[in-house]
Amino acid sequence: MSEQKPAKEQGSQVLRQRHEKARELEDGGIQLFPNDFRKDTDVSEIVTPYESWSGEDLEGLSTRFALAGRIMTLRSFGKATFFHLQDQSGQIQIFVQKKNLGEEEYAQFKKYDIGDIVGVQGSLFRTKKGELTLDAETVNLVSKSLRPLPEKYHGLKDVEARYRQRYLDLAVNPQSRETFRTRTRIIRGIRDFLDNRGFLEVETPMMQHVPGGAEAKPFTTYHNALDSELYLRIAPELYLKRLLVGGLEKVYEINRNFRNEGISTQHNPEFTMLEFYWAHVDYTHLMDLTEELFSELARSILGGQALTYQDHEIDLTPPWPKLSFHQALEELGGLAPEDYRDWHRARELVRKHGENVQEKEKLGKLQAKLFDLLVEPRLIQPHFITKYPTDISPLSRKNEVDPSLTDRFELFIAGREMANAFTELNDPRDQRERFEEQAKAKARGDDEAHFLDEDYLVALEHGMPAAAGEGIGIDRLAMLFTDSSSIREVILFPLLKPEAKTD
Numbered sequence: 001m002s003e004q005k006p007a008k009e010q011g012s013q014v015l016r017q018r019h020e021k022a023r024e025l026e027d028g029g030i031q032l033f034p035n036d037f038r039k040d041t042d043v044s045e046i047v048t049p050y051e052s053w054s055g056e057d058l059e060g061l062s063t064r065f066a067l068a069g070r071i072m073t074l075r076s077f078g079k080a081t082f083f084h085l086q087d088q089s090g091q092i093q094i095f096v097q098k099k100n101l102g103e104e105e106y107a108q109f110k111k112y113d114i115g116d117i118v119g120v121q122g123s124l125f126r127t128k129k130g131e132l133t134l135d136a137e138t139v140n141l142v143s144k145s146l147r148p149l150p151e152k153y154h155g156l157k158d159v160e161a162r163y164r165q166r167y168l169d170l171a172v173n174p175q176s177r178e179t180f181r182t183r184t185r186i187i188r189g190i191r192d193f194l195d196n197r198g199f200l201e202v203e204t205p206m207m208q209h210v211p212g213g214a215e216a217k218p219f220t221t222y223h224n225a226l227d228s229e230l231y232l233r234i235a236p237e238l239y240l241k242r243l244l245v246g247g248l249e250k251v252y253e254i255n256r257n258f259r260n261e262g263i264s265t266q267h268n269p270e271f272t273m274l275e276f277y278w279a280h281v282d283y284t285h286l287m288d289l290t291e292e293l294f295s296e297l298a299r300s301i302l303g304g305q306a307l308t309y310q311d312h313e314i315d316l317t318p319p320w321p322k323l324s325f326h327q328a329l330e331e332l333g334g335l336a337p338e339d340y341r342d343w344h345r346a347r348e349l350v351r352k353h354g355e356n357v358q359e360k361e362k363l364g365k366l367q368a369k370l371f372d373l374l375v376e377p378r379l380i381q382p383h384f385i386t387k388y389p390t391d392i393s394p395l396s397r398k399n400e401v402d403p404s405l406t407d408r409f410e411l412f413i414a415g416r417e418m419a420n421a422f423t424e425l426n427d428p429r430d431q432r433e434r435f436e437e438q439a440k441a442k443a444r445g446d447d448e449a450h451f452l453d454e455d456y457l458v459a460l461e462h463g464m465p466a467a468a469g470e471g472i473g474i475d476r477l478a479m480l481f482t483d484s485s486s487i488r489e490v491i492l493f494p495l496l497k498p499e500a501k502t503d
Contacts, residue, residue, distance in 0.1 A: 213237030364389030
């Protein structure tokens with residue numbers, strides 16, 4: 001019995017073999033990375049119309065096709081070889097014969113490997129087993145793969161390898177490719193939905209002198225020419241509301257945000273949000289609009305209102321239930337009013353569940369932590385949670401009946417927040433007081449408290465119309481629609497800790 005070589009040594013041997021084949025091809029006058037082959041057809045443009053054709057029907061087809069893609073399998077039988085070619089749209093079997101290519105070109109083809117990108121031309125036929133196949137008349141090397149594709153890639157236990165080398169994940173995992181196609185369809189659907197309702201898509205700064213629009217710790221950077229510290233944006237909200245001041249009454253942005261926070265299955269420091277603002281409405285109008293948006297996306301992408309997410313059957317059919325924040329603490333969290341309305345009792349409950357409590361933490365923050373612990377995991381079906389405490393809603397308009405609450409909702413689906421919306425605070429005096437309270441919290445050590453944005457206050461003093469605004473997490477929406485358990489599954493290149501260097 002021969003001794004098994006270590007994996008590292010086996011890998012080095014495979015690389016040497018690949019490089020040797022590459023040298024042999026170059027010595028034979030073959031360019032490894034030419035740019036002279038032109039495809040005229042995607043694989044799907046063959047498979048879709050001709051999959052139902054019989055072998056006899058295909059024999060009468062005179063059309064020749066030029067395809068390009070990656071070799072995914074190779075089965076050689078001496079003077080003939082079968083391989084599967086994959087492009088962005090799918091796979092098809094290719095049949096290569098020495099009698100078609102000629103002895104010299106077939107010998108060159110035999111030096112091609114799984115992973116090489118090739119261009120083929122030929123006609124269609126059906127094999128004895130009935131598989132639709134292209135009979136290659138020519139096979140041209142388009143790009144030599146000097147490294148092999150991973151073997152049994154679907155069985156990798158280290159999922160981080162898929163995220164670190166997403167190009168390999170996409171090359172060999174059809175489900176991954178479909179996930180990102182769905183993500184693109186979601187974004188396109190959102191644009192169509194808002195554009196058709198008169199919203200204007202805009203762009204706002206990603207580097208800001210004063211970060212705002214959310215309670216989050218920002219990333220800092222420095223601009224040499226301006227000799228100024230800058231922040232990567234945590235949200236576009238305050239800039240979009242400046243546009244309301246300027247008279248643009250319906251605006252939206254699909255934006256990248258950056259928050260210097262922890263990484264989890266639901267959080268990535270760089271993420272994508274939809275934010276939109278609508279003048280002369282309140283937050284109740286946005287509930288209706290949100291139901292319409294999710295329903296329309298579900299119909300166009302899923303074909304209906306039902307989906308399965310992590311073994312949960314979820315129905316997106318409107319209308320969705322509405323509960324106030326305090327109702328949810330009682331009815332779903334099992335708390336009595338005295339449990340969450342008393343600061344000391346709320347603090348002890350939070351600590352009991354293993355969460356930290358800062359000194360002088362406001363009651364609203366304690367209640368929010370209790371909500372996250374006791375209520376959020378129970379919100380599997382779509383729910384609007386309304387009327388959040390004012391002290392955790394620094395940009396929301398106070399409720400006319402109870403100023404301790406705000407006209408705000410969050411949408412929860414599958415046990416997580418999907419959207420946050422509120423009637424906007426447009427009184428600059430009230431906004432200044434809220435900012436000043438946030439500044440005090442920051443001085444006490446709250447890294448996520450709001451900065452005081454003087455320029456934004458000046459904008460409000462010029463008059464901002466009554467309005468409502470909303471943010472929807474694109475990544476979480478993609479997770480929901482693709483049944484992905486981790487946010488890393490729906491971000492092409494998620495942020496990862498650098499790999500440890502090995503000798």
